[in-house]
Amino acid sequence: MIIESKYAIGDRVFKIVSMRKEVTSDCPFCVGGGFIRGANGEQRACPKCFGRRNQTEWNPQAWQVPLENGILTIGQVRVLVTNQSRKEEYMCHETGIGSGTLHSVDDFFETHEAAVAECAVRNEKMSVDAERLVSATVIQP
Numbered sequence: 001m002i003i004e005s006k007y008a009i010g011d012r013v014f015k016i017v018s019m020r021k022e023v024t025s026d027c028p029f030c031v032g033g034g035f036i037r038g039a040n041g042e043q044r045a046c047p048k049c050f051g052r053r054n055q056t057e058w059n060p061q062a063w064q065v066p067l068e069n070g071i072l073t074i075g076q077v078r079v080l081v082t083n084q085s086r087k088e089e090y091m092c093h094e095t096g097i098g099s100g101t102l103h104s105v106d107d108f109f110e111t112h113e114a115a116v117a118e119c120a121v122r123n124e125k126m127s128v129d130a131e132r133l134v135s136a137t138v139i140q141p
């Protein structure tokens, strides 16, 4: 049995990553006050933000080629083959070899252009999936 890998030791590759952005805004329930005043004048911590006054949301993930650590140098190849599956992973000089980040072959590309193109494909697919999800949850009267 000969096990082959897409990339070899020393190859330089472009990695794409899925990033989510943390967005903080005023709590809409207490309008950023942190407390709710009852009819008798008593104040209680806002039940939505628990007095924190703000809420944190995560923007949808988006695939991109990171500016830093976008180019990696293959330092270790790991191919795991079973009857049912095949897994190809890499460790790179920039992110640690032996201990460090394991990268999937699916996120590596030979050129920056190919990496950017794949990001566009994955982001387009995600927005289509998100629209499907939204339209599926609309309740018809």
Ligand SMILES: [Zn+2]
Binding pocket: 027, 028, 029, 030, 031, 032, 033, 034, 035, 046, 047, 048, 049, 050, 051, 052, 053, 054
């Ligand atoms: Zn609140």
